[in-house]
Amino acid sequence: MMEHNLEHTISLLTRTPAALNALLRDLPEAWTFRNEGEDTRGEKSWSAFDVVGHLIHGERTDWMPRARMVLQFGETQTFESFDRWGHVRESQGKSLEQLLDEFARLRSENLGELRALNLRPEDLERRGRHPALGVVTLSELLATWAAHDLTHLHQISRVMAHQYREAVGPWSAYLGVLQCAGHSSP
Amino acid sequence: MMEHNLEHTISLLTRTPAALNALLRDLPEAWTFRNEGEDTRGEKSWSAFDVVGHLIHGERTDWMPRARMVLQFGETQTFESFDRWGHVRESQGKSLEQLLDEFARLRSENLGELRALNLRPEDLERRGRHPALGVVTLSELLATWAAHDLTHLHQISRVMAHQYREAVGPWSAYLGVLQCAGHSSP
Numbered sequence: 419m420m421e422h423n424l425e426h427t428i429s430l431l432t433r434t435p436a437a438l439n440a441l442l443r444d445l446p447e448a449w450t451f452r453n454e455g456e457d458t459r460g461e462k463s464w465s466a467f468d469v470v471g472h473l474i475h476g477e478r479t480d481w482m483p484r485a486r487m488v489l490q491f492g493e494t495q496t497f498e499s500f501d502r503w504g505h506v507r508e509s510q511g512k513s514l515e516q517l518l519d520e521f522a523r524l525r526s527e528n529l530g531e532l533r534a535l536n537l538r539p540e541d542l543e544r545r546g547r548h549p550a551l552g553v554v555t556l557s558e559l560l561a562t563w564a565a566h567d568l569t570h571l572h573q574i575s576r577v578m579a580h581q582y583r584e585a586v587g588p589w590s591a592y593l594g595v596l597q598c599a600g601h602s603s604p
Numbered sequence: 605m606m607e608h609n610l611e612h613t614i615s616l617l618t619r620t621p622a623a624l625n626a627l628l629r630d631l632p633e634a635w636t637f638r639n640e641g642e643d644t645r646g647e648k649s650w651s652a653f654d655v656v657g658h659l660i661h662g663e664r665t666d667w668m669p670r671a672r673m674v675l676q677f678g679e680t681q682t683f684e685s686f687d688r689w690g691h692v693r694e695s696q697g698k699s700l701e702q703l704l705d706e707f708a709r710l711r712s713e714n715l716g717e718l719r720a721l722n723l724r725p726e727d728l729e730r731r732g733r734h735p736a737l738g739v740v741t742l743s744e745l746l747a748t749w750a751a752h753d754l755t756h757l758h759q760i761s762r763v764m765a766h767q768y769r770e771a772v773g774p775w776s777a778y779l780g781v782l783q784c785a786g787h788s789s790p
Binding site: 420421422423425426429430433434436437438439440441442445446448449452548551552554555557558561562564565566568569571572573575576578579581582584585586587588589591593594595596597598600601 | 606607608609611612615616619620622623624625626627628631632634635638734737738740741743744745747748750751752754755757758759761762764765767768770771772773774775777779780781782783784786787
């Protein structure tokens with residue numbers, strides 16, 4: 419395991435839009451618009467399309483707005499709660515290809531802004547206040563931005579693999595992704 | 605869930621090399637060469653680099669060779685066992701960038717060969733013999749080829765996210781990928 423490294427974080431954040439674009443653009447909708455059904459509480463699970471909408475919503479309302487709050491207000495002001503269903507609004511009436519373009523554009527703008535902050539090691543130790551987690555550091559926030567991309571790439575692979583759960587026949591026993599229980603966050 | 609659809613399978617198989625290339629090429633080695641440590645049996649887990657080597661090994665020895673065996677010999681001849689550690693040989697002395705190029709080239713050749721077979725629905729029902737799973741169909745084999753890409757994209761996301769397990773601080777509770785137990789196949 420490694421400590422947080424801002425250049426490593428930016429390297430990863432830079433690549434996610436192109437990776438999702440290469441994986442999802444013009445793929446048959448049977449892969450991208452289907453989900454994993456309803457969970458035990460009857461809540462609709464997400465399709466790859468929903469996930470890209472969610473990533474866009476995060477670019478608009480989560481990562482850089484919170485980073486700015488840490489730098490401006492420290493622990494004195496609590497972050498806005500993130501709306502886990504905010505992507506429904508973002509995605510309405512759009513195609514997956516439009517969402518992929520929008521995600522790439524917003525991510526690029528946000529990374530431009532992040533680089534322009536020229537954060538020094540001591541800035542990364544600055545603290546903010548999360549509505550549920552309490553005190554967090556800017557370093558943790560930025561590391562989470564990168565890990566959050568990976569959690570959703572992990573989810574997209576799982577949701578897509580689920581569509582072939584029956585089609586693979588007895589091989590389902592060997593495919594780790596089909597044993598993954600989802601681990602959805604609260 | 606959908607039934608197996610050969611065009612959907614090919615659509616996905618076509619995209620995986622470009623998706624991995626966009627995600628991994630020139631990423632710092634801290635992301636791509638680290639693994640998840642040893643498992644409970646002391647067996648070394650895989651890094652993203654190892655996974656790309658494993659995908660190459662599958663292109664050479666698993667998917668199309670088995671498809672040809674089904675079409676030529678049906679159930680009368682058992683598939684060769686797949687060597688889960690065959691990638692070590694494939695990867696030796698190579699850079700990740702070389703492996704990504706090699707994976708893209710082999711996948712493209714194999715898909716050319718698959719398309720040239722002009723498989724009809726009745727061909728997809730033809731049966732072969734797996735050394736552990738017994739009788740399987742060509743349809744199941746090809747669906748598994750696609751789902752196997754997804755299982756390893758799922759794994760790569762998890763292995764990379766693991767590197768930031770500490771760096772994300774209290775957010776680890778919200779990141780599903782960090783709760784994923786691996787579900788490694790036998």
